[in-house]
Amino acid sequence: MYDIIIWPGWLAGAGIGLLMVAFYWITGKQMGVSRGYCNLWAYVSKLPFFQQKEYTGNIWRVWFILGITLGGFLSTVIAHPGEWHLHFDMGQAYDALLPNNVWLRMLILFGGGLIMGLGARFAGGCTSGHVIAGIPMLNLSSLLSGMLFFVGGLFAVQLTVRVVSL
Amino acid sequence: MNNIVFLVLGTVFGLLLSLAGATTFDFYAQLFLLENPQLARVIFTAVVVGTVGIWLMKRVHARSVMTGEPISFEKKGLQRGWVIGALMFGAGWGITGSCPGSAPAMLGEGKLIVIPSLLGVMVGTYLYGWIESRRIGGCK
Numbered sequence: 371m372y373d374i375i376i377w378p379g380w381l382a383g384a385g386i387g388l389l390m391v392a393f394y395w396i397t398g399k400q401m402g403v404s405r406g407y408c409n410l411w412a413y414v415s416k417l418p419f420f421q422q423k424e425y426t427g428n429i430w431r432v433w434f435i436l437g438i439t440l441g442g443f444l445s446t447v448i449a450h451p452g453e454w455h456l457h458f459d460m461g462q463a464y465d466a467l468l469p470n471n472v473w474l475r476m477l478i479l480f481g482g483g484l485i486m487g488l489g490a491r492f493a494g495g496c497t498s499g500h501v502i503a504g505i506p507m508l509n510l511s512s513l514l515s516g517m518l519f520f521v522g523g524l525f526a527v528q529l530t531v532r533v534v535s536l
Numbered sequence: 537m538n539n540i541v542f543l544v545l546g547t548v549f550g551l552l553l554s555l556a557g558a559t560t561f562d563f564y565a566q567l568f569l570l571e572n573p574q575l576a577r578v579i580f581t582a583v584v585v586g587t588v589g590i591w592l593m594k595r596v597h598a599r600s601v602m603t604g605e606p607i608s609f610e611k612k613g614l615q616r617g618w619v620i621g622a623l624m625f626g627a628g629w630g631i632t633g634s635c636p637g638s639a640p641a642m643l644g645e646g647k648l649i650v651i652p653s654l655l656g657v658m659v660g661t662y663l664y665g666w667i668e669s670r671r672i673g674g675c676k
Contacts, residue, residue, distance in 0.1 A: 374554045374645070379577025382556030386578065387585025389552060393545055395593060398600025398607045401549075403637040407661040418672050419665035433542040435640050440543070441550015442559060442644025449554075458649045463565035464633055476652040479632050483639075483656020484663070486628025490636060491664035492621020494612050497635040501579060504612065506586030511614045515622040522626020527568035530631070 374449045390503050397430070400507075402499030403438070404490040406431035467530050493518075538602065550641040559642045561633035568630045632656070 376382075393401040405425075409432050411417075412425040420426075446454045458472065468475045490496040493515045495504060501519070504512025556578040557563045566572035590609070592598075598607050629635050632653040634642055639657065642650040 374557075374559065376557040376560070376574070377555045379556065379574045380581045382552055382558075383578040383581025384585045385552045386549070386556060387582035387589065389545070389548055390582065390586045391589030391593065394590070394607060395598055396541065396545070396601045398603050398605055400610075401545075403640075404657075404661075407636065407658055408665065410658070411662055411665060415662065415665065417662075417665050417669040419669040430539060430542040433539040434546040434549075437543040437546020437548075438550035438553070438637065439546075439640040439644040441547040441552075442554055442641030443550075443646075444547065444644075445551045445554035445559075445641075446645045454646055456646045456648050459647070460633065460649050461560065461562040463562040463569075467565060476649070479649070479652040480656040480659075482628040482631030483653035483658075484628070484660040485624040485656075486632060486636065486653070487657035487660025488663050489621045489624030489626070489628060489660070490657075491661060492615070492617040493625050494615055494618060494621075496625065496637065497579075497629070498637040500612075502582050502586060505583050506590045507609055507611065508587075508590075509611045511612050511618070514614070515618060515625075518619060518622035519626040519629060522623040522628075523564075523568045523630035524626075525623075525630075526627035527565060527630040531569065 374445050386502060387506070390498075390506070394503075399430070400499065401434075401503045402495055403431075403435060404487070404496035404499060406435045407487060408491075410435075467527070467534060489522075541602065549637070550644060553638050553641045554645065558635075558638045559645055559647070561647075564630065564633035628656075628660075 390401050408420060408425045409428060411420045468478055495515065500512040501516040505516055553559055557574045558578065563572060563574050567575045593607060594609065599605060600607050634650055634653055636657055639650050639654050
């Protein structure tokens with residue numbers, strides 16, 4: 371198990387903030403990721419929701435997600451030349467929180483992903499659209515959503531820790 | 537050509553997420569266990585820098601480099617179900633140790649355990665589309 375050399379939080383955070391501003395300035399659009407999953411569904415689903423122009427167009431969101439994947443790949447290749455490999459490790463913290471049985475663990479992760487995807491749509495955005503881009507726009511709904519994101523995470527993880535230690 | 541711009545912006549975002557530790561599962565659990573402020577620092581600084589940047593762009597009436605149009609800063613409103621949605625999102629965020637933006641970067645790093653979470657996000661997104669389609673389309 372290896373990881374990318376982590377920058378200090380403030381430095382990487384400043385970089386992400388600058389990227390969000392550059393994104394806005396270059397493209398004229400608000401940066402956001404989670405809507406891109408609707409664009410992916412627009413390719414295969416006939417549901418009227420996904421066939422809206424918003425999702426049949428705006429293919430840039432799919433390219434943005436592809437880029438993020440490429441960025442993750444590059445960071446590993448650059449930080450650890452020759453060591454990129456596929457693996458199922460999650461690290462100590464989640465080994466303590468989640469079941470060791472890999473199928474049960476994947477089922478829980480699937481459920482977590484499901485409520486995250488559904489929740490992002492009901493909330494109107496995710497960490498990037500609401501928190502990183504929305505709050506700097508002084509968007510009240512983003513600030514409130516961001517706070518509730520954190521409350522939800524606190525609740526879920528703190529509850530899990532207590533259940534596991536029973 | 538335009539799509540390449542978004543690909544490059546995404547690549548930079550993915551690199552930064554890796555460097556921030558946003559692709560390291562441990563930091564998510566430690567954030568919500570209040571044990572390690574790495575991701576809190578990342579988010580806080582990104583928001584502060586972003587706020588200054590957006591303020592500057594508004595002040596100089598910035599135009600989009602790609603379109604030449606003045607940039608519109610449309611505000612999102614609150615939609616039906618946002619409270620429960622935001623809480624659900626947060627719970628999933630903590631349980632999976634990832635978010636819709638960092639999960640693709642984790643996949644790129646070779647962390648295959650993020651695949652069930654990504655599939656979950658896809659299914660959750662589909663469920664919303666299904667619910668909304670029934671609302672839009674009446675009886676279907």
